[in-house]
Amino acid sequence: MTQVGEVVTAAELQRNVEESVQQTPVIDIHTHLYPASFTGLCLWGIDELVNYHYLVAELFRSSTVTPQQFWALTKFQQADLIWDALFVKNTPLSEATAGVVAVMVKLGLDPCQPDLKQAREYFASVTVEQHIDHVLELAHVSELVMTNDPFNPMERAMWERHEPCPERFHRALRMDPVLNDWETAQAVMAAAGFKTSADLTPQTVAEARRYLDRWIARLRPVYLAVSLPFTFVYPDDSPRTGLIREVVLPTCLQHNIPFALMIGVSRQVNPALRDAGDSVGYADTASMERICAENPDGRFLVSMLSRENQHALCVAARKFSNLMPFGCWWFLNNPSIVEEITAERLELLGATMLPQHSDARILDQLIYKWAHSRRTISRALHQSYSRLVADGYPLTRKQIDRDVARMFSGNFRRWVGLEP
Numbered sequence: 001m002t003q004v005g006e007v008v009t010a011a012e013l014q015r016n017v018e019e020s021v022q023q024t025p026v027i028d029i030h031t032h033l034y035p036a037s038f039t040g041l042c043l044w045g046i047d048e049l050v051n052y053h054y055l056v057a058e059l060f061r062s063s064t065v066t067p068q069q070f071w072a073l074t075k076f077q078q079a080d081l082i083w084d085a086l087f088v089k090n091t092p093l094s095e096a097t098a099g100v101v102a103v104m105v106k107l108g109l110d111p112c113q114p115d116l117k118q119a120r121e122y123f124a125s126v127t128v129e130q131h132i133d134h135v136l137e138l139a140h141v142s143e144l145v146m147t148n149d150p151f152n153p154m155e156r157a158m159w160e161r162h163e164p165c166p167e168r169f170h171r172a173l174r175m176d177p178v179l180n181d182w183e184t185a186q187a188v189m190a191a192a193g194f195k196t197s198a199d200l201t202p203q204t205v206a207e208a209r210r211y212l213d214r215w216i217a218r219l220r221p222v223y224l225a226v227s228l229p230f231t232f233v234y235p236d237d238s239p240r241t242g243l244i245r246e247v248v249l250p251t252c253l254q255h256n257i258p259f260a261l262m263i264g265v266s267r268q269v270n271p272a273l274r275d276a277g278d279s280v281g282y283a284d285t286a287s288m289e290r291i292c293a294e295n296p297d298g299r300f301l302v303s304m305l306s307r308e309n310q311h312a313l314c315v316a317a318r319k320f321s322n323l324m325p326f327g328c329w330w331f332l333n334n335p336s337i338v339e340e341i342t343a344e345r346l347e348l349l350g351a352t353m354l355p356q357h358s359d360a361r362i363l364d365q366l367i368y369k370w371a372h373s374r375r376t377i378s379r380a381l382h383q384s385y386s387r388l389v390a391d392g393y394p395l396t397r398k399q400i401d402r403d404v405a406r407m408f409s410g411n412f413r414r415w416v417g418l419e420p
C-alpha cells in the first residue's frame with residue numbers, strides 16, 4: 001500500500017488513482033433533485049427511474065407505441081412498457097439503460113426480472129429519508145446543488161410556505177424564463193406585485209432586480225443559472241442582452257455569486273416527446289468570451305451541450321480565469337465522450353476545472369451517474385499521470401488526492417464562496 005507522501009511507481013499508479021477517485025466525496029454541482037419535504041418534486045424509486053426522459057426517448061426506437069398512446073398511460077403502465085421493451089425484449093446496452101441496471105445491482109435487486117414487481121416491493125419497504133441517506137452514501141455525494149425555479153408555481157408555493165431544506169441540498173436560482181421568455185417572466189413578476197413591463201425601462205430593470213433580490217434572500221443560492229439555446233449570441237439586440245447586462249450580472253456582483261450558463265440546447269424539436277423532445281446544436285463560444293472580457297469581476301460557470309464546443313470552451317477558459325468549465329452535460333454524459341472531454345480538459349486546464357455533474361432528476365440516478373463518471377474520470381486521470389511519471393516526475397499519492405479533491409469539491413467551493 002503506497003503511503004500518502006510516498007512516490008507512486010508506474011506499476012501502482014492505476015490502483016492509486018482509482019482508489020483516490022473512488023474514495024473522494026463529490027459536490028454534485030447541477031441536479032434536478034429535491035429534499036424529501038418537497039413532495040411531488042422529490043423523485044425516487046423504480047417507476048421514476050424507468051420513466052426517465054432519456055429512456056422515454058429510447059422506448060420509441062424499440063417499440064411501436066406512439067407518444068400519444070404512451071402519455072395516455074399511468075406512470076406504472078409507462079414503466080412496465082419501458083421495462084418490457086428496453087430491459088426484457090432488448091439488452092440494456094445504452095448508457096441510460098445500463099445505468100438502471102447498475103442502480104438495481106447496487107441496491108441488491110435483480111435486473112433480469114420479467115417485471116418490476118420485486119423492485120416495487122423493495123422501494124415500498126424504505127422511507128424516502130432513509131433512501132436519501134443511503135443513496136448519497138453509495139454515490140459518495142457529500143452535497144448537491146438543486147435547480148430551483150421560482151417561475152414554477154408548484155415549487156414557488158413550497159418555498160413560500162418554507163418547506164424545510166437540509167444544508168447539503170444547496171440552492172441554485174434558475175432563471176430560464178427571464179432570459180428566454182421575458183414576456184412570461186415579467187408577467188410572473190408583475191403578478192407578484194413588482195412593477196415590471198415588457199420594455200426594459202429603468203423601473204422594470206430595478207423591479208426585476210428587486211424580484212431576484214427577494215428570491216436570493218429566500219433561497220441563498222450558490223449561483224444563478226440559466227440554460228441557453230445553441231443560437232445564443234452576446235451581445236445582440238434582443239431583450240436578453242439587456243437583461244444580462246442590467247439585471248443578471250449586476251445582481252450577481254451585488255450578492256457576490258457566480259452566474260452559471262448552460263449553452264447549446266435546442267428545445268422541443270419533437271414536442272410529442274415532452275422532456276425527451278429536446279436536442280443539441282453547435283453554439284458560439286465567442287459570446288462567452290465576450291461576456292468574460294466585459295465582466296472581469298464576474299465569475300462564470302459554463303457547460304456546453306455540443307461535443308464540438310468542448311475544445312473552444314477549454315481554450316476560452318485559458319484566456320479568462322473568471323470562466324470555470326463544468327460537467328459533461330446531458331447528451332455528453334456517456335463514458336466515451338466523458339473520457340474524451342476530461343482528457344482534453346486535463347491537458348489544457350490541469351485540475352482547474354469541474355469534470356462532472358450528474359444532472360440527476362431521480363435520486364437513485366446518483367448511484368450510476370457517479371459510479372460511471374468516477375470510473376471514466378480515473379481512466380483519463382491515469383493517462384495524464386502516466387505521461388508525467390514516464391517523464392520521470394516523482395508523483396505522490398498526496399498530490400493525486402489533492403488534485404481529485406480539488407476537482408470534486410475544492411474548485412467549486414472556492415468559486416461559489418462555500419466554506420472549505
Ligand code: FIX
Nearest residue numbers: 147227262275329330359361
Ligand atoms: O436545462 C437543464 O438543466 C437540462 O439538464 C434539462 O433540461 C434536461 O432535461 C436534462 O434533464 C438533462 O439531463
Ligand code: ZN
Nearest residue numbers: 030031032359
Ligand atoms: Zn439540468
